[in-house]
Amino acid sequence: MLKKLQLEHILFLDIETVPEFSAYAELSEVKKQLWEHKSQYQRKEDVSAEDFYDRAGIWAEFGKIVCISVGYFAPKANQRSFRIKTFYGEEKQLLQDFKDLLNTYFNQAQHLLCAHNGKEFDFPYIARRMIIHEIELPSKLDLFGKKPWEVPHLDTLELWKFGDYKHYTSLKLLTNILGVPSPKDDIDGSQVRDVFYKEKDVERIVSYCEKDVIAIAQVFLKFRQEKLLNESEITSV
Structure with missing residues (x-):
């Protein structure tokens, strides 16, 4: 079934997120209470809400997106061409720019979005942050009233599950077992917060995000x- 899809109709994407503020102390008193309640079920008894705040980026209510990287196959005579682009900077603007891309180039019925664990994380996270910023959802993220088979989302984690809802496999593990080249990076997802707030090196995060899209x-x-794609077939735009 997957072979029937045209690669040019799929937008591959990944996002990187961080806590909305650099430190727990910057939260309002109300937000601190809300964070304590929200994180309570994941924290161990000896871990305070403040100590757990470095993980706030995984929740759209307490985090923000620092970049969205996308990749797509562009028609090219006698050779595949995979193009990479990243939106980063102020969150509201990068969300608007991403929406403009969807509305301009990926707005037809045949167009699909694809991410790893995208149905549980990337797609709802982007939609929630758009709502927070009062950005009208593009059709590809507005799922209200859609039947399951009408949702224009592909998820490589879901494809690998083959119906097993209990099974989680990270992208890093999946690339390893499938023999997909995975460049050694100097950071991983758990370090994005420090790279963003302490090192202030968003370009480093962008590079990490783009490699995940590939x-x-x-x-x-x-x-x-x-x-598989080779380096000559991948270009940044």
Whole structure:
């Protein structure tokens, strides 16, 4: 079934998120109470809400998006061409720019969004942050009233589950077992907060995010039993 999809109709994406503020102390008293309640079920008894705040980025209510990287296959004579682009900077603007991309180039019925664990994280996170910033949802993220088979989302984690709802496999593990090249990075997801707030090096985060987009596209090609992309076929735009 996957082989029937045209690669040019799929937008591969990944997001990187951080806590909304650099430190717990910057939260209002009300927000501190809300954070304590929200995180209570995940914190161990000896871990305070303040100590747990470095993980706030995984919740759209307490975090924010620092970049959205996308990749797509562009038609090119006699050769595949995979193009990478990243939106970063002030969150409201990057969300608006991402929406403009969807509305301009990926707004038809045949167009699909693809991410790893996207249905549980990336897609709802982007939608929630758009609502917070009072940005009208693009059709590809507005799921209200859609039947399951009408939702224009692909998820490489879901594809790998094969119906097993208990099974979680990280993108890093999936690339390893499928033989997809995974460049050694100097950071991982748990370090994004410090790189953003302490080192103030968003370009480093962008590079990390773009590599994940390439990895997602490579995994998708593996699912279709097609040849992997090589470096000459990948360009930044």
